Amino acid sequence: MIWPLIKGLGVTIRRFFSGPVTVQYPEERRSVSPRWRGIHYFEATEDGDTRCVACGLCVAICPPKAIRLVAVEREDGSRYPEIYELDAIRCIYCGLCEEVCPVDAIKLSRIYNVVGSSRSELKWDKKRLLERRLEKEAVG
Numbered sequence: 001m002i003w004p005l006i007k008g009l010g011v012t013i014r015r016f017f018s019g020p021v022t023v024q025y026p027e028e029r030r031s032v033s034p035r036w037r038g039i040h041y042f043e044a045t046e047d048g049d050t051r052c053v054a055c056g057l058c059v060a061i062c063p064p065k066a067i068r069l070v071a072v073e074r075e076d077g078s079r080y081p082e083i084y085e086l087d088a089i090r091c092i093y094c095g096l097c098e099e100v101c102p103v104d105a106i107k108l109s110r111i112y113n114v115v116g117s118s119r120s121e122l123k124w125d126k127k128r129l130l131e132r133r134l135e136k137e138a139v140g
């Protein structure tokens with residue numbers, strides 16, 4: 001009868017002297033697996049523009065329809081995303097857009113904090129996705 005009590009007390013004493021197990025987020029961040037599917041970014045061309053060729057495959061494959069694309073055609077016949085918008089609230093981070101992209105333009109980073117104070121802040125446009133390319137390098 002007294003044995004479980006002693007055992008419990010032992011756990012309490014051990015925990016009392018061991019270090020904290022919590023992480024002081026956001027100053028401290030847990031590392032994630034290399035296979036982690038975090039928030040998106042755009043890979044860029046040499047002149048800093050998006051690699052996206054507005055083929056529409058990511059839009060077609062996205063299960064929750066989280067991507068909005070308005071494509072335009074240039075004079076040389078190439079396509080360009082005039083509007084590319086990814087809704088972080090709708091997204092389920094399945095990674096299909098990354099898998100299907102023929103030019104490796106859209107990618108998922110290892111950044112996991114999806115933060116915003118309004119719905120509009122969580123709709124990432126072309127500019128935001130390109131900026132995140134640099135942020136994700138800082139995270140790894």
Ligand code: SF4
Pocket residue numbers: 058061062063064065066067086090091092093094095096097098
């Ligand atoms: S990760 Fe999946 S749900 Fe999110 S935008 Fe890409 S295809 Fe859509």
Ligand code: SF4
Pocket residue numbers: 051052053054055056057058059069097100101102103104105106
């Ligand atoms: S991100 Fe890739 S798959 Fe999506 S429209 Fe652009 S080129 Fe096509």
